[in-house]
Amino acid sequence: MKTTLADFTAAHDSNRPILLTGGAVVTMDPSIPDLDAGDVLLVGSQIIAIGADLRSDPGHGAAAASALVVDTRGAIVGPGFVDTHRHAWEAQLRRSIPDVSDLGEYVMSTLAGVAPNYAPEDMYIGTRLAALTALDSGITTMLDFSHNSRTSAHSDAALNALIDTGIRGVHASMGPHFGEWDRQWPKDMNRLVSDFHGAADGLVTMRLAALATDEIAGPAIAYGPELAAFARDLGVWTSIDAVFGIPSSEAILRWARMGILDPTLTLIHATGLTPEAWTAMGDAGVTVSLAPTSDAQIGLESAVPAVDEALAVGIRPGLSIDVEVALASDMFTQMRTLHAIQRMRATNAAYGTEETRNRITTRDVLDFATLRGAHANALGHVTGSLTPGKEADLLIVRADDINNMPLNDAVGTLVLGSDARNIDTVLVAGNPRKWAGSLVDEDIDALREAVIRSRNAIIGRVAATL
Numbered sequence: 001m002k003t004t005l006a007d008f009t010a011a012h013d014s015n016r017p018i019l020l021t022g023g024a025v026v027t028m029d030p031s032i033p034d035l036d037a038g039d040v041l042l043v044g045s046q047i048i049a050i051g052a053d054l055r056s057d058p059g060h061g062a063a064a065a066s067a068l069v070v071d072t073r074g075a076i077v078g079p080g081f082v083d084t085h086r087h088a089w090e091a092q093l094r095r096s097i098p099d100v101s102d103l104g105e106y107v108m109s110t111l112a113g114v115a116p117n118y119a120p121e122d123m124y125i126g127t128r129l130a131a132l133t134a135l136d137s138g139i140t141t142m143l144d145f146s147h148n149s150r151t152s153a154h155s156d157a158a159l160n161a162l163i164d165t166g167i168r169g170v171h172a173s174m175g176p177h178f179g180e181w182d183r184q185w186p187k188d189m190n191r192l193v194s195d196f197h198g199a200a201d202g203l204v205t206m207r208l209a210a211l212a213t214d215e216i217a218g219p220a221i222a223y224g225p226e227l228a229a230f231a232r233d234l235g236v237w238t239s240i241d242a243v244f245g246i247p248s249s250e251a252i253l254r255w256a257r258m259g260i261l262d263p264t265l266t267l268i269h270a271t272g273l274t275p276e277a278w279t280a281m282g283d284a285g286v287t288v289s290l291a292p293t294s295d296a297q298i299g300l301e302s303a304v305p306a307v308d309e310a311l312a313v314g315i316r317p318g319l320s321i322d323v324e325v326a327l328a329s330d331m332f333t334q335m336r337t338l339h340a341i342q343r344m345r346a347t348n349a350a351y352g353t354e355e356t357r358n359r360i361t362t363r364d365v366l367d368f369a370t371l372r373g374a375h376a377n378a379l380g381h382v383t384g385s386l387t388p389g390k391e392a393d394l395l396i397v398r399a400d401d402i403n404n405m406p407l408n409d410a411v412g413t414l415v416l417g418s419d420a421r422n423i424d425t426v427l428v429a430g431n432p433r434k435w436a437g438s439l440v441d442e443d444i445d446a447l448r449e450a451v452i453r454s455r456n457a458i459i460g461r462v463a464a465t466l
Contacts, residue, residue: 003070005435011068012430018042019064023072024399024410025050028079028370029385034410040077041067042392045201045429049388074400075424076410079385080140080393081331082373084289085239085268085320088130088144089123089158092455093325100326102299107177107216110325115148116179117461120157123148125454127161130324132442135167135433137330137420140393141384143170143320143377145209145239145268147221150181152188159192163200166433168393170377171196172239174209177217186230193234203429205378208238212248212267223251228260237378239289243267244301249277256280263287266376268320269294272301273309282313287376290368292338294322307342311358318373319365335365335415362415396425 011018020042025035032050039054040047041064051057054064090110100106118126127144134142144162149155155173162169173192175185189208197206208231210223223240231238242248253276255261263285270281270288281288292305310317319334321327328334339362346357374384383393397418399407404417426434433440 003068005432005440007068008070008432008435012042012044012432015044017048017063017067018070018430019054019067020070020072020077020396023075023077023396024407025386026076026078026366026410026414027386028367029387032385032387036410037073039064040386040394042430045391045431047386047388047390047392047394050386072396074398074407076395076397076399076407076414077386078395078397078410078414079370080383080395080426080428081138081369082141082318082377082379082384083134083139083321083331084143084266084318084373084376085145085241085291085322086130086134086142087147087323088142088161089118089126089146089148090323090325091126091130091133092122092451092458093126094329096325098326100298106298106323106326110323111176112178114458114462115176116150117458117465118148118150118154119457120151120153122454122458123154124157124161125450127158128165129447129451130329131162131165131167131169132439132447133329135165135426135428136423136439137332138395138397138423138426139167139331140395140426140428140433141168141170141374141377141379143172143207143239145172145174145241147174147209147241148176149173149185149188150176150179152182152184152191155188155192159196159199159204162204166200166203166428166431168203168379168383168391168428170205170207170379172207172209174211175221177221186227189230189234189236193236197236201429206234207236207378208234210238210240212240212243213251215247216242223255225258225260228255228258231264237264237266239266239268241268244269244271244273246272246274249274252277252280256284261286264378266318269300270306270310270317271295271304273306278309278313282315286315287372288315288317289320289373289376290317290338291320291322292334292341293327294320296337296341297326298323304345305338305341307338307360308345308358316372317368318376319369330420331369332415332419335369338368339365339415362412366411366415392427392430394427395423398422398424
């Protein structure tokens, strides 16, 4: 008899041990081998043990014997994916500019044309839709680069959406690029950190967000000494978007000279940077968020994901979704895109060139999508791998579905074979957010109505300004 959601939830809530048994286990912890068939023991929000047969293990046998058993035979148990950068508020405008010509078109159509017409309730609905879609596709942690905080109410709405979905959410707060706003940012972050950092039993954390340079929207939201000091005083990390090209390279070297290029920074995109900038980044220990589909689709500098450059200076990057107005919503697409592009470059370099490219593996891109993303989000001690003591942010992926059977290589199946339909179960801190292939406690019909109503209202306001 299969374990029911009610039984699982009761065990989780009462801290009764839960034993996931019989499935292939992909840990993504370099110190813990994968298992062709094994056990994962959970208690409450935490992973307690991983082994081939925990019921026979001297240290965990008693707990495993008393546990609620979840049969994972025919499935893969692995860590949840980690999204290091998504502008979640845009979700009700998905694929509205599917053939966007360049960054300028995105900036003017979405950030200048549409963003000023968002009300707080639109921020809530867009962010909620993005977070639920992330959970449905196996992303257990999402960094929301929330750059439409026109009022304090807009920020509160975005944060409450993260809380209400049950995702592990990182809210990176930035002021808008264009249009009227209250100019409450960044000072309002003092209140946001006080009210929301650590909310939802620690699932929600806060970051500062900024741009690399003042080219797009002026100096107010560009990273520099003032914002660096503000983030340091708040005790939060900083995500920096639009990091590409010569101006960003010069900014990075300038930050290094100022002493504000450090491990608390995540630099996003990182395309077309100079070798000197990469050396400074490696020396400083920054983290990097690559957006493989965004770089190509929107045409950010070279449009080539900077895998070789990052690996050359000792940086293993995280991955991100970026803007759903023109891109896919899931991590499978990011992994496959990066894997294909980089292996194409490595193969191409072998024919008639003297270049050497990293022929990355499926395990590399899964590492980027999990553990390295968690490090970039300042959550590497909490999530990103199946490690005893970490939170139980994990996936159960059906390997016996028609597109995955037969299971020959678990990592290869997660990266090259699977998609959202194969994800049976998603746990965040041990709490089921997807079960038996469906989101838990979500009225999708009501969500659809709210999303369409919000989308139509935004479009109506935009039209009224023309």
